[in-house]
Every structure is written in structure tokens, then in C-alpha cells.
Amino acid sequence: MSEASLAARAAALDLLRDVLRKSIPFDDAFDAHPDLRGLDPRDRGFVRMLVATVLRRLGQIDELIQGSLSKPGLPKATVHDILRLGTAQLVFLGTPAHAAVDTAVELAAARGAEPYKGLINAVLRRIGREGAELAAKQDAGRLNTPDWLWLAWRQAYGMGRTRGIVEAHLHEAPLDITVKRDPASWAERLEATVLPTGSLRRPPGGSVTELPGFAEGAWWVQDLAASLPAKLFGDLAGKLVYDLCAAPGGKTAQLVAQGAEVVAVDRSAKRLERVRENLGRLDLPAEILASDVATWTPDRPADAVLLDAPCSATGAIRRHPDILRVKTPEDIAKLARAQNRLLAHAVDLVKPGGLLVYCTCSIQPEEGEAQIDRILTRDDRVERVPIEPGELDGMAELINERGEVRSLPGMLPDLGGIDGFFVARLRRLHE
Incomplete structure (x- = not known):
């Protein structure tokens, strides 16, 4: 050997x-x-x-x-x-x-x-x-899933959905790509499929940096689910948007490409270096700021705020199977407390009439639905703005009965699946 x-x-x-x-x-x-x-x-x-x-x-x-x-x-x-x-x-x-x-x-x-x-x-x-x-x-799906996650998902989603989740985890996720423009042309060059939202999808494997268009900044890697939150603001041309917990910058790039004036904030200066590198390659301008999002106080409120809160990432196990082995129930509880603080502060940063989109790549309800229930109960300055089926380009099954996006691994099998994600949209009503 x-x-x-x-x-x-x-x-x-x-x-x-x-x-x-x-x-x-x-x-x-x-x-x-x-x-x-x-x-x-x-x-x-x-x-x-x-x-x-x-x-x-x-x-x-x-x-x-x-x-x-x-x-x-x-x-x-x-x-x-x-x-x-x-x-x-x-x-x-x-x-x-x-x-x-x-x-x-x-x-x-x-x-x-x-x-x-x-x-x-x-x-x-x-x-x-x-x-x-x-x-x-x-029983591959069950054997490879820690008991605490299996029980949590079964309680939240039932046995059928849980089976779909754990069986999706057995397979590596495809490579999803967001292009700045002309998805059909880039799909041909990249030998990719155009998804309903305009994202491109390729099979996994190979070197991303060697694909056509990477070096010249024509596109960036971003899962289909992760591309949805930035699409829910409507017209952003000329509007000020705060992208909170912005690293690694995929949503920042989307917001800038949609015409917004973006301030990307993250507490990790090291992770923000990757945001700078990505935006530099893509030739997309944004103000990048290292600060603790939970206490950051800008000079003026934004027209819109995107909070991609730090989470357990249990929706991304297809891409990161180590999550199954390193996360614990105690991590979920700790993260939920942090998300609670971040969401409460994010409300302060959007001006009356503006939109706040909250999202996590977790499929734990404590990090998604429960956070929205809590903020709506304690803060009368915000209301839920339901996401309409037409906003998801034929993927209405991802919208729950509350008007939020709740995607789960195992959904959209005909398209090759999707990561687990939660997205809710709120409106700031008054001071």
C-alpha cells in the first residue's frame, strides 16, 4: 500500500x-x-x-x-x-x-x-x-440518528416526516448555486438544473473553485433553502438593509444583488474576512462591520432587517453529518436563549413599517416557531406577515399553516431535496 x-x-x-x-x-x-x-x-x-x-x-x-x-x-x-x-x-x-x-x-x-x-x-x-x-x-435512518434527535423530531413532526428526515440524511446533498443573472445560460455552462426559484443545482463532488464562472464572480454556493429568506422583502432597490449574523455572506450577496444598501454585521471578525473575500470576488459592495449583534446600535433604523440567527444547524445534516455527533440538547437550549435576545434587539433596528425576516437552518421548533411565538406575545410593536404560496415559486408545501417557511430534509424529493430551514416575516408597527 x-x-x-x-x-x-x-x-x-x-x-x-x-x-x-x-x-x-x-x-x-x-x-x-x-x-x-x-x-x-x-x-x-x-x-x-x-x-x-x-x-x-x-x-x-x-x-x-x-x-x-x-x-x-x-x-x-x-x-x-x-x-x-x-x-x-x-x-x-x-x-x-x-x-x-x-x-x-x-x-x-x-x-x-x-x-x-x-x-x-x-x-x-x-x-x-x-x-x-x-x-x-x-434500519439505517434510525440507527444513524441519536435518540434525543429522533424523539424530538418525532414529537414535532410525527413518524412519517421523521422517517423522511433521517432517510434524507443518508445521502450527500447536491451543490446549489445562486447566480447574479441569466440562470438559464449558467445552467448550461455548469451542467446544472434550474430550480423553481432560479437557483442552480449540480450533483455533489468536484472542486467548486474550478467550475466555470467561479473565478469571475458570476455566482456563489448557497443551498436552495438558504436562498429563500432574502427573497421575502419585496423590492429592495435603494433601501437600507441590516444583515445580522451575516457570515459567510450568501444572503448579503443576495441583498446587494437585489439593489439594497447593505450593512453586514457579525461578531466574528475572522468569519467576516470570508464575507469580504466572497463579496470581492463577486464585485458586490457592502459595509462590513464586526460587532456583537445583540448590542449593536446603529445611527438610524433600517428599512429592512435580516436576522440569520446562530443555531444548531440540524437542518444542514446532509451537508454536515458531524452535527449528529457534536450537538447536544443543552446546545439547543443555549442557542434558543441567544436567539431570543437577538430577535428582541433586531426589532429595535427596523423602522416602523419595515420588515424583519428571522431565519435559522435548524429543524428544532425551539429555534424557529417558538421564537416567533415569544416575540409576538411580548412585543406589540410587531406582527406576522404571512408568506404567500406565490412567493415560493411552486414550492408552497414549504409554508406551514402559520404562514412561515418550514422546510425539512425529505421534502421536494422530485427536485433532489432541500435543507431544513425556518423563515418567518414580521412587520414593525410603531415606535
């Missing part, structure tokens, strides 16, 4: 440890890993796919490993993670058995697990023979 193949799997082992043992978000761990820069793009892509597959299929993988051990109980952490990487390759990625097993054994020797080489070899060879057939009989 080549040195590069072993190095790739060693990096994957490190990343798995960082996510599962240290609760570090996968993208952060990937960007910080010093050895990944030395791998060629193909091997880096393999590392990302391998670790994402383990995170996405962890419940299934652990059940397969447990069933292949001669004694109950799981081995030490490093050995367990090596078995997870090997199982993912054998059962879900189609890696040849000799490559998956041999590199796993070599990895054990390199990481101080020499006494476990025989165990790793025996378990993975058994999984190589039986794993695919066993996996086909597993």
Missing part, C-alpha cells in the same frame, strides 16, 4: 478522533490538520468523503462491528476508530477489500495498536464478506 494511501487514512483517523472525542466541528478540524496540505487533491477528497461517511453512517457501522466481534464490548478508542474507517470503506465506499484491510492493519501498527492487528484483520475480513448483506437489512 502506498505511503500516500496510509497518510490519507492516518489523517482520517485524526479527524474522526477530533469530532467524536473532542466535539470539534469537522470543517474546523479538516482545515486545521497540518498533514492534509501535503496530500494531493484526490487524496484530500478521499479523506473528506471517508470521514463524512463514518459520521453519516456511524450507527450502522458500530452495529456491524459489534456483530463481528467474537466477544461483547468494543475495543479501545483508536482501534474502534480504525475499524470504523475500514468498515465505511468496505460497506459504503466500495474500496477493494485488500486495500481497506491492509491499510487498517498498517495504521494500527503505526498508531501503537500493534497487539490488535489480528483482531482488526479478522473483523474487517468478516465485514468484507458479510457487511453489505447485513447493512441492507439494517
Whole structure:
């Protein structure tokens, strides 16, 4: 087995440890890993796919490993993670058995697990023979979903919708793109499909930066669901808009492209650098400001405010399967308290008669519907402005009975699905 193949799997082992043992978000761990820069793009892509597959299929993988051990109980952490990487390759990625097993054994020797080489070899060879057939009989969606999320979704959406959510999580999300203009022409150049809203959709995979139009700033990556909030303000030409919690800047770009004068605010100066880079590439001007959104007080109120509040991102698990492994119920409660404060302050920043759009990429009701219920109960300066079916270009099923957008993974299957998102529109009534 080549040195590069072993190095790739060693990096994957490190990343798995960082996510599962240290609760570090996968993208952060990937960007910080010093050895990944030395791998060629193909091997880096393999590392990302391998670790994402383990995170996405962890419940299934652990059940397969447990069933292949001669004694109950799981081995030490490093050995367990090596078995997870090997199982993912054998059962879900189609890696040849000799490559998956041999590199796993070599990895054990390199990481101080020499006494476990025989165990790793025996378990993975058994999984190589039986794993695919066993996996086909597993309840994949349920096994890969933590109990607390399964129960929360079942209570909020019922069993049918919950099944749709967890089964959507088994598959990598497509690549969605927002173009500045002429979507039909760019769809042809990018070999993409035009979605009802004008977004473009391509299959996942490949290097985004090498696609036509990226370097010249013709488009940016943005999920279909994430593109909806900025469309709900109506005509923004010449209007002042505050984009709160703006990073990484996709909605900022939309607002500027719609003719608004935009102030993009985020507490993270580091994340705002990415906003600057994106807007620079796109040649779209906006004022960018690092400040705590919960206390930021501008000189004048805005015509419109977009609050994309920090959230658990449970609606984006198709794109970020590590969310299944790093988030906890305590995180939801903490985030909901922060969203409460941010939304209350956002009302102060929009002028009477102006619109406030609140959104999160979470499918937890505490981070969506409950926030709107709370603000409407305690603040008589705002009212809900229901979103009408015609505003979503034939995707009316995403609108709930309250006139809010509530998209869930599993919806719009004919289009290739959608991320989970919540969007509500409010109007400021008076001082």
C-alpha cells in the first residue's frame, strides 16, 4: 500500500478522533490538520468523503462491528476508530477489500495498536464478506440518528416526516448555486438544473473553485433553502438593509444583488474576512462591520432587517453529518436563549413599517416557531406577515399553516431535496 494511501487514512483517523472525542466541528478540524496540505487533491477528497461517511453512517457501522466481534464490548478508542474507517470503506465506499484491510492493519501498527492487528484483520475480513448483506437489512435512518434527535423530531413532526428526515440524511446533498443573472445560460455552462426559484443545482463532488464562472464572480454556493429568506422583502432597490449574523455572506450577496444598501454585521471578525473575500470576488459592495449583534446600535433604523440567527444547524445534516455527533440538547437550549435576545434587539433596528425576516437552518421548533411565538406575545410593536404560496415559486408545501417557511430534509424529493430551514416575516408597527 502506498505511503500516500496510509497518510490519507492516518489523517482520517485524526479527524474522526477530533469530532467524536473532542466535539470539534469537522470543517474546523479538516482545515486545521497540518498533514492534509501535503496530500494531493484526490487524496484530500478521499479523506473528506471517508470521514463524512463514518459520521453519516456511524450507527450502522458500530452495529456491524459489534456483530463481528467474537466477544461483547468494543475495543479501545483508536482501534474502534480504525475499524470504523475500514468498515465505511468496505460497506459504503466500495474500496477493494485488500486495500481497506491492509491499510487498517498498517495504521494500527503505526498508531501503537500493534497487539490488535489480528483482531482488526479478522473483523474487517468478516465485514468484507458479510457487511453489505447485513447493512441492507439494517434500519439505517434510525440507527444513524441519536435518540434525543429522533424523539424530538418525532414529537414535532410525527413518524412519517421523521422517517423522511433521517432517510434524507443518508445521502450527500447536491451543490446549489445562486447566480447574479441569466440562470438559464449558467445552467448550461455548469451542467446544472434550474430550480423553481432560479437557483442552480449540480450533483455533489468536484472542486467548486474550478467550475466555470467561479473565478469571475458570476455566482456563489448557497443551498436552495438558504436562498429563500432574502427573497421575502419585496423590492429592495435603494433601501437600507441590516444583515445580522451575516457570515459567510450568501444572503448579503443576495441583498446587494437585489439593489439594497447593505450593512453586514457579525461578531466574528475572522468569519467576516470570508464575507469580504466572497463579496470581492463577486464585485458586490457592502459595509462590513464586526460587532456583537445583540448590542449593536446603529445611527438610524433600517428599512429592512435580516436576522440569520446562530443555531444548531440540524437542518444542514446532509451537508454536515458531524452535527449528529457534536450537538447536544443543552446546545439547543443555549442557542434558543441567544436567539431570543437577538430577535428582541433586531426589532429595535427596523423602522416602523419595515420588515424583519428571522431565519435559522435548524429543524428544532425551539429555534424557529417558538421564537416567533415569544416575540409576538411580548412585543406589540410587531406582527406576522404571512408568506404567500406565490412567493415560493411552486414550492408552497414549504409554508406551514402559520404562514412561515418550514422546510425539512425529505421534502421536494422530485427536485433532489432541500435543507431544513425556518423563515418567518414580521412587520414593525410603531415606535
